[in-house]
Amino acid sequence: MCFGCSERNPIGLKLKFTMDGDKCRTEFVAGEEHQGWNGYMHGGLIAALMDETMAWWLWFKDISIMTAEMTTRYSLGVPVNIKLTVESWCEEEKRDRLFFMAARIILPDGKVPVTAKAKFLRIDPEKL
Numbered sequence: 001m002c003f004g005c006s007e008r009n010p011i012g013l014k015l016k017f018t019m020d021g022d023k024c025r026t027e028f029v030a031g032e033e034h035q036g037w038n039g040y041m042h043g044g045l046i047a048a049l050m051d052e053t054m055a056w057w058l059w060f061k062d063i064s065i066m067t068a069e070m071t072t073r074y075s076l077g078v079p080v081n082i083k084l085t086v087e088s089w090c091e092e093e094k095r096d097r098l099f100f101m102a103a104r105i106i107l108p109d110g111k112v113p114v115t116a117k118a119k120f121l122r123i124d125p126e127k128l
């Protein structure tokens, strides 16, 4: 019952993903329950949005992974109650095991308030 994408998780984000060329995308409108400071989305949840979008890029390629490392750069606050686009892509892959991924959030006016980089490691799906 994934917090990011399961339809059955009552407190989950219920994200739906699409692949468009080399990018994985989702959209999300944060509500007041997702706030940190008043009016702005909580930074941990922003990281979760991007982690999940990068994981889904790999999932679309049938690659089972775990997030091994992630860095997030918060340049602007992310307001609640507006449509956010999240997109992810793969920058590099090593030995078919280590995937260097990147993600960003795009506001309706085209500004990019947050970017992330992460390393994902392929795991044995039997162990999930």
Ligand SMILES: CCCCCCCCCCCCCCCC(=O)SCCNC(=O)CCNC(=O)[C@H](O)C(C)(C)COP(=O)(O)OP(=O)(O)OC[C@H]1O[C@@H](n2cnc3c(N)ncnc32)[C@H](O)[C@@H]1OP(=O)(O)O
Binding pocket: 002, 004, 005, 051, 052, 055, 056, 059, 065, 066, 067, 068, 069, 098, 119, 121, 122, 123
């Ligand atoms: C039916 C429909 C269902 C639909 C369903 C869809 C689900 C679509 C997905 C959604 C779901 C996603 C959800 C979000 C993604 C999480 O939230 S994942 C949760 C957060 N992450 C974790 O909990 C990970 C915890 N860590 C681990 O499990 C393990 O440490 C890892 C990451 C799997 C690695 O384990 P390991 O293979 O035993 O690691 P290890 O032997 O230490 O390292 C292997 C190699 O990688 C290297 N390495 C390890 N870490 C690093 C690093 N950070 N940097 C560089 N190299 C590294 C090592 O140096 C080593 O290199 P070599 O020695 O081979 O040269």
